[in-house]
Amino acid sequence: MLHTEVVGAIRAMLLEGEIPPGARIPERELCDKLQISRTPLREALKVLAVDGLVQLLPNRGARAAKLTDKDLRDLFEVCQGLEALAGELACERIGDAQVATIEAAHIEMAQHHREGDLAGYYRCNRLIHEAIVAAADNPVLSGLYESVTARIRRARYVTPMTPERWALAMQEHDAILNMLKRRDGFGLAHILHTHLRHKREEVIRAGFAEDGRMSEIDR
Amino acid sequence: MLHTEVVGAIRAMLLEGEIPPGARIPERELCDKLQISRTPLREALKVLAVDGLVQLLPNRGARAAKLTDKDLRDLFEVCQGLEALAGELACERIGDAQVATIEAAHIEMAQHHREGDLAGYYRCNRLIHEAIVAAADNPVLSGLYESVTARIRRARYVTPMTPERWALAMQEHDAILNMLKRRDGFGLAHILHTHLRHKREEVIRAGFAEDGRMSEIDR
DNA sequence: TTTGGAAATTTTGAATGCAAAATTGCGATT
DNA sequence: AATCGCAATTTTGCATTCAAAATTTCCAAA
Incomplete structure (x- = not known):
């Protein structure tokens, strides 16, 4: 169940602050780090966007949400x-x-x-x-x-x-x-x-x- | 913004009961109906699974969630x-x-x-x-x-x-x-x-x- | 030196391709 | 006739590819 694990891994990175709030999340880079292709990564990002951990900007990628x-x-x-x-x-x-x-x-x-x-x-x-x-x-x-x-x-x-x-x-x-x-x-x-x-x-x-x-x- | 629209379209189908609760959701069929490829469809299904409208079964596809x-x-x-x-x-x-x-x-x-x-x-x-x-x-x-x-x-x-x-x-x-x-x-x-x-x-x-x-x- | 802008590069969004798993179909055996 | 088993087909999960959008680079002109 690759997809679920990826969601967990990225969620952990975001919550630990390993990906700092407000930082851009380059797909390629994360793919390399997690050793997966872009398809499951992008699925995970969209899932995380639903519960507000990630902000999706159309055609401009994802970034870690900031807490105002x-x-x-x-x-x-x-x-x-x-x-x-x-x-x-x-x-x-x-x-x-x-x-x-x-x-x-x-x-x-x-x-x-x-x-x-x-x-x-x-x-x-x-x-x-x-x-x-x-x-x-x-x-x-x-x-x-x-x-x-x-x-x-x-x-x-x-x-x-x-x-x-x-x-x-x-x-x-x-x-x-x-x-x-x-x-x-x-x-x-x-x-x-x-x-x-x-x-x-x-x-x-x-x-x-x-x-x-x-x-x-x-x- | 194809992905967002797909989420909306499927959500509407689920809430209207056009896809009845408990029914399997064959990817290919929905792709044909919505005129899109499987990638955005699968992204949409995962998003909908987060807020409980869809149930994802590993290797066995998605189905419309039932309300018990x-x-x-x-x-x-x-x-x-x-x-x-x-x-x-x-x-x-x-x-x-x-x-x-x-x-x-x-x-x-x-x-x-x-x-x-x-x-x-x-x-x-x-x-x-x-x-x-x-x-x-x-x-x-x-x-x-x-x-x-x-x-x-x-x-x-x-x-x-x-x-x-x-x-x-x-x-x-x-x-x-x-x-x-x-x-x-x-x-x-x-x-x-x-x-x-x-x-x-x-x-x-x-x-x-x-x-x-x-x-x-x-x- | 700074600015404007076009070409090159990178990055994103979505379609397609491919291997693995699941489902179906069919025939042999009881 | 019913059941089991195996091959054929379909479906799923992920990787790869391709086109469009955004970003960067670089060079010319002010």
Whole structure:
């Protein structure tokens, strides 16, 4: 299944920043690197254009999409909506075992917080958010969530936090776990919504956007 | 821009049911019909597979995706989430003129309801929902909404309603307009959420799913 | 030196070609 | 008559080719 692998390979390059945002993507060059012909490569580029990772310019090739401040805002907003929905549905469907798994990740995350280990914190954090989405048992939701979060992952999990913000985020996560245990879908949706809004404000304040002044060659 | 047009043409065929759900899509045949070669056709099929309209089977071609009851549930749930989010954002951003446009559509819709004109009702209904999403001023949200609603459009806007359900839907729309006028994002999100849940229950009760018993040749 | 513009080169978009996989058709065997 | 197996045909996946568009190069003129 060559085509699928190519999509994955290019997606990884884009998400890792191996192909920097805004950079042109010369077909020939990528073909050489991936050892494939242009046909599957071009199919992959069109697929990636659908979920916004690549921008296709007619007769002028493809380039890695840039995240503007507006893009970040829009993506985080949608993420808010999707996670809130996921929380609500998860409360209807999650089993005790799944809650226990999340609680374990939560406890480990709190430990990382106390130790000031941001990378460890983010790792557990991500596990928790993804577990809630998985618990919603809705493949359409999972797919959209994956697509949206992939685009903001670096912003979300790289931006440093002030101690105050970090403490607040931990408090919010305490509330998230609580709502989940109580199966309070409404409350969980609300707190997730707020949690993500805070994260968004933080990321945008940090100025993560990739739409700096373009150099001439970027045009 | 051949590729884009091909995607549109095939999407239309799938949504209109011109290619029935579950049917195989022989490349050669479609190429002849659209007067194109296999390359852009195959690109289009892969693009359509991304948003779930087409199912790609390795070495065995493409087929029009079927909507199972589970798919309908999942899609409606996501739609609930997206519309609720749209409502909330719309209240922060919508202008008086846009509200006035929606109110006009609402009034016309109420008239259609009184006259028992279901088609006219649905037409206005759709305008209102789409206007709310547009007012959220979030292209990512609009894109996902379009993709999700396209797949359930026939179910949503074809299913007949009992007089009671129809009256309830109208009541809900009165509330929607009210919340919008008052810019009550929270309330609007809630009522939209409920409104869509009712619609979903209705559609699933009506048994719109396309996953009936497969005949042998469908395999 | 800088600018204008045409020719050469590169790159893109789509058609065609080719090998591998899957499907079909047909006949032999039970 | 039904079933199995194998060859013929079709269909798919990818590579290659070809024409059109865009980009670059290069040289002449201001």
